[in-house]
Amino acid sequence: MNLKHIFCLKANGAFPTLTAIIGMFFLGGAFGFKQSVLSALCLTGVILLGVAAAFAASLFLSKTFLRGEPSTFMIELPPFRKPQIGKTILRSILDRTIFVLGRAVSVAAPAGILIFLLGNTSVGDTSALLAVSRFLDPFAKIFGLDGAILLAFILGFPANEIVVPIIIMIYTASGTITEPSSLSALHSLLLQNGWTYVTALCVTVFCLFHWPCSTTLWTVKKETGSAKYTLLAALLPTALGFAMCFLINALLK
Numbered sequence: 001m002n003l004k005h006i007f008c009l010k011a012n013g014a015f016p017t018l019t020a021i022i023g024m025f026f027l028g029g030a031f032g033f034k035q036s037v038l039s040a041l042c043l044t045g046v047i048l049l050g051v052a053a054a055f056a057a058s059l060f061l062s063k064t065f066l067r068g069e070p071s072t073f074m075i076e077l078p079p080f081r082k083p084q085i086g087k088t089i090l091r092s093i094l095d096r097t098i099f100v101l102g103r104a105v106s107v108a109a110p111a112g113i114l115i116f117l118l119g120n121t122s123v124g125d126t127s128a129l130l131a132v133s134r135f136l137d138p139f140a141k142i143f144g145l146d147g148a149i150l151l152a153f154i155l156g157f158p159a160n161e162i163v164v165p166i167i168i169m170i171y172t173a174s175g176t177i178t179e180p181s182s183l184s185a186l187h188s189l190l191l192q193n194g195w196t197y198v199t200a201l202c203v204t205v206f207c208l209f210h211w212p213c214s215t216t217l218w219t220v221k222k223e224t225g226s227a228k229y230t231l232l233a234a235l236l237p238t239a240l241g242f243a244m245c246f247l248i249n250a251l252l253k
Helices: 012-025 032-063 085-120 128-141 147-155 160-171 183-192 197-208 214-224 227-252
Strands: none
Touching (some): 012 032, 012 197, 032 197, 032 227, 085 128, 085 147, 085 160, 128 147, 128 160, 147 160, 147 197, 160 183, 197 227, 214 227
């Protein structure tokens, strides 16, 4: 796999977060079928933005870090053989499901322990989780976020799906990760903690442009065999995300 294609890898775990934020903050009074159509159009627009950024990043890398690297993307097809259903299922389970789950757990387990300790360790009269989010708050405000949002993205490194539950955990000062009871309840909680449409827009952009999840970076390391390129794959989209959020916050605040 070519390096420029690897840098365009992005997990789809952010889609539930994007869909929820779009539904809560950008659809106005739309309901039913109209809401579904508008939500699909907004999500498609966000995805197209990501595709455009991927092409721009590929062009940038071609002119800088990856100058001289081959740009072709070729996949060799295996020889055709009579299907062996039992063997196919077994190899699929061993080579795909268990292997991917093993890679995820190797990062998710330590991250889960860290989140639990932060949420249940006291620092003065508050939890360590809330203390860290308050520490990050001034920096995060520059980019239209807050400390809870930024910390949730950091702790959500194993999987993008846990970003919103961590935000809820911080806002509610809970000791465990919890799912929202409903979108309306989540919307009310976010508004109570200072979210505006600018915050929602910055979170949407940062969901699309930030460091890939642990499994994606593991794949980058495996395909490139280079720690330098793996670090670049994490830093490049993150820098773009922070830059875009800074501009959005500066222009719309």
